[in-house]
Amino acid sequence: MTRAISLHEVSKYYPKQPSPAVDRFSLDIAPGEFLVLLGPSGCGKSTVLRMIAGLEDITTGELLLDGEYSNDLAPGDRRMAMVFQNFALYPSMTSRENIGFPLRFEMPGEEPGPRVDETARILGIEEILDRYPGQLSGGERQRVAMGRAISRHPSVFLMDEPLSNLDAKLRSHLRAEIARLTHGMGVTTVYVTHDQAEAMSLGDRVAIMRSGVLQQVSPPRAAYHLPENVFVAAFVGTPRINLLQATVIAPLGGGMWIDFGRQRLGLPEPLSLDHQMLRIQQGRPIIVGLRSEAVRIAQPSQAHAGEVVISGIVEHVEYQGHESLVHLNTGSRPAIVPELEAPRPAANGGRAGSRRAAGSPGGIGRLAHKAARRIQSTVLERDAPASGGLPPRPDHAPGRGPVSVMDRPASPPETQTGDLVVRTGPDIRLSRGDRVPLLVDLAHLYVFDREGRRICPAPDEQPRLD
Numbered sequence: 253m254t255r256a257i258s259l260h261e262v263s264k265y266y267p268k269q270p271s272p273a274v275d276r277f278s279l280d281i282a283p284g285e286f287l288v289l290l291g292p293s294g295c296g297k298s299t300v301l302r303m304i305a306g307l308e309d310i311t312t313g314e315l316l317l318d319g320e321y322s323n324d325l326a327p328g329d330r331r332m333a334m335v336f337q338n339f340a341l342y343p344s345m346t347s348r349e350n351i352g353f354p355l356r357f358e359m360p361g362e363e364p365g366p367r368v369d370e371t372a373r374i375l376g377i378e379e380i381l382d383r384y385p386g387q388l389s390g391g392e393r394q395r396v397a398m399g400r401a402i403s404r405h406p407s408v409f410l411m412d413e414p415l416s417n418l419d420a421k422l423r424s425h426l427r428a429e430i431a432r433l434t435h436g437m438g439v440t441t442v443y444v445t446h447d448q449a450e451a452m453s454l455g456d457r458v459a460i461m462r463s464g465v466l467q468q469v470s471p472p473r474a475a476y477h478l479p480e481n482v483f484v485a486a487f488v489g490t491p492r493i494n495l496l497q498a499t500v501i502a503p504l505g506g507g508m509w510i511d512f513g514r515q516r517l518g519l520p521e522p523l524s525l526d527h528q529m530l531r532i533q534q535g536r537p538i539i540v541g542l543r544s545e546a547v548r549i550a551q552p553s554q555a556h557a558g559e560v561v562i563s564g565i566v567e568h569v570e571y572q573g574h575e576s577l578v579h580l581n582t583g584s585r586p587a588i589v590p591e592l593e594a595p596r597p598a599a600n601g602g603r604a605g606s607r608r609a610a611g612s613p614g615g616i617g618r619l620a621h622k623a624a625r626r627i628q629s630t631v632l633e634r635d636a637p638a639s640g641g642l643p644p645r646p647d648h649a650p651g652r653g654p655v656s657v658m659d660r661p662a663s664p665p666e667t668q669t670g671d672l673v674v675r676t677g678p679d680i681r682l683s684r685g686d687r688v689p690l691l692v693d694l695a696h697l698y699v700f701d702r703e704g705r706r707i708c709p710a711p712d713e714q715p716r717l718d
């Protein structure tokens with residue numbers, strides 16, 4: 253039997269800790285669902301998992317299992333099986349004994365052999381049943397650990413970074429195996445990871461946490477395409493989304509631009525509904541998000557409808573075999589999400605940046621409060637645009653831009669990293685200092701407000717996932 257799990261406003265305070273490890277966490281997990289808890293180290297994922305398992309007391313809030321209040325239910329009565337990162341096998345027992353051990357308690361008087369054999373068949377580990385953990389590879393040990401969980405026929409699997417001790421190839425192989433197994437068995441699974449690629453490939457839904465606070469729960473595609481805030485946008489996706497500080501310029505006479513300091517993006521007219529909504533941001537700082545698929549290096553003559561032209565100067569080309577990542581300087585100021593990266597080194601030894609506390613949105617009701625909790629201190633901003641060899645500020649009308657193809661400035665810029673990373677084919681030949689035209693696809697433009705909330709595409713819009 254598989255079961256529903258509901259957490260209502262669950263908080264966890266550890267002794268002597270000033271702030272909660274988990275802060276008013278609410279989530280409903282459907283029977284048979286594969287739910288991934290995703291977030292950076294220390295954000296409270298394992299604590300949530302352990303509260304579901306009954307290994308950690310809930311300080312405030314409610315845990316419901318199949319609708320029944322279960323905060324005080326003993327771990328052994330929850331019919332849940334856990335798989336940990338460190339395999340947790342008994343070294344003096346063979347694989348067969350490790351898998352059969354919990355069954356001796358769950359099915360007293362019954363011979364565990366048939367269940368162990370059935371499990372070994374499912375996992376393809378019949379060959380190693382008589383070996384001890386010390387005689388197994390990491391991947392084999394983790395299979396045995398999973399076997400021990402599966403053989404119990406639990407109603408819920410709780411997995412805490414079960415693959416993080418394995419090498420990349422094995423991880424991807426076992427990931428596929430876990431997906432196949434859990435979906436095949438239809439057992440509710442809660443899976444903790446800090447690896448966004450793992451979360452995206454495994455989860456029916458992904459719950460993204462930051463500093464104990466749930467940021468967004470959605471299917472992986474929505475987490476990628478419609479991140480609710482800048483933290484989610486930055487955490488999900490590889491290469492990481494480009495985040496640039498900008499302002500909206502919308503003169504009364506018409507037209508609208510997004511101004512990055514040295515360059516502007518002209519929004520095509522007639523303005524889309526989403527872009528019209530940006531008018532209220534006029535003059536306020538915003539954060540623009542451009543995923544790598546939103547920008548391409550190409551001649552302006554190749555621009556499709558909805559693409560506008562800016563330019564950038566090549567700082568560095570990262571060859572990756574199947575593609576290259578081109579780091580460019582567009583003269584913009586990156587916005588940095590604190591937990592996810594150290595501030596990038598400033599150009600020419602300039603100041604690294606100043607932390608500005610994100611303002612509270614003020615008491616405009618519960619939703620606003622909730623949103624504020626999600627996004628507190630979301631972004632750092634780097635003070636000055638990178639200097640040296642910057643592209644000129646284009647004098648362009650909406651929808652048009654400067655055309656300057658790979659002309660090499662007399663003295664190349666001295667910046668160490670760019671503000672924009674663009675994906676290209678592996679064969680592109682570029683050198684540091686080349687100026688290249690960039691086509692920005694406005695259909696893939698994200699805009700976040702000063703507090704990091706997504707404002708474009710508008711939040712209440714139906715997902716447009718094409």
Ligand SMILES: Nc1ncnc2c1ncn2[C@@H]1O[C@H](COP(=O)(O)OP(=O)(O)OP(=O)(O)O)[C@@H](O)[C@H]1O
Nearest residue numbers: 266267269273292293294295296297298299300446
């Ligand atoms: N037993 C404990 N006593 C005090 N603080 C704790 C305890 N366990 C966890 N914490 C703290 O609670 C916060 C959340 O920890 P938790 O292990 O849930 O995070 P996590 O997201 O699972 O991190 P990781 O991915 O590194 O395991 C952290 O700040 C951690 O230091």
